């Protein structure tokens with residue numbers, strides 16, 4: 001397995017995440033504080049610092065992982081600190097998935113704040129905002 005980092009790639013990644021961080025997400029400066037370190041081989045994608053990435057987004061690693069598996073259509077497992085995905089997810093695709101996850105499961109649709117948590121009630125899930133108190137339904141994944 002070869003570490004897929006070179007200067008051009010790192011620049012691109014910096015660019016993508018800088019763009020996400022500058023996005024219109026209210027107090028979004030804390031959105032992603034840990035940049036994923038991604039490795040590929042022929043058949044799989046490994047995010048080396050996955051657990052830190054999920055925790056920096058203040059979400060359960062298992063929840064974000066289910067989202068990535070579901071949206072990409074590729075299965076995988078959490079292996080300690082790493083996320084191992086069967087199949088190739090490019091850096092841009094991964095950044096896009098994280099952006100979608102942020103929009104759906106982190107950002108409060110009412111005030112745009114990101115101090116939120118996911119609360120389960122019976123078979124429903126809600127995104128509860130700790131800033132404005134809004135409670136917005138989210139899908140179960």
Ligand SMILES: [Zn+2]
Nearest residue numbers: 108111129132
């Ligand atoms: Zn809110």
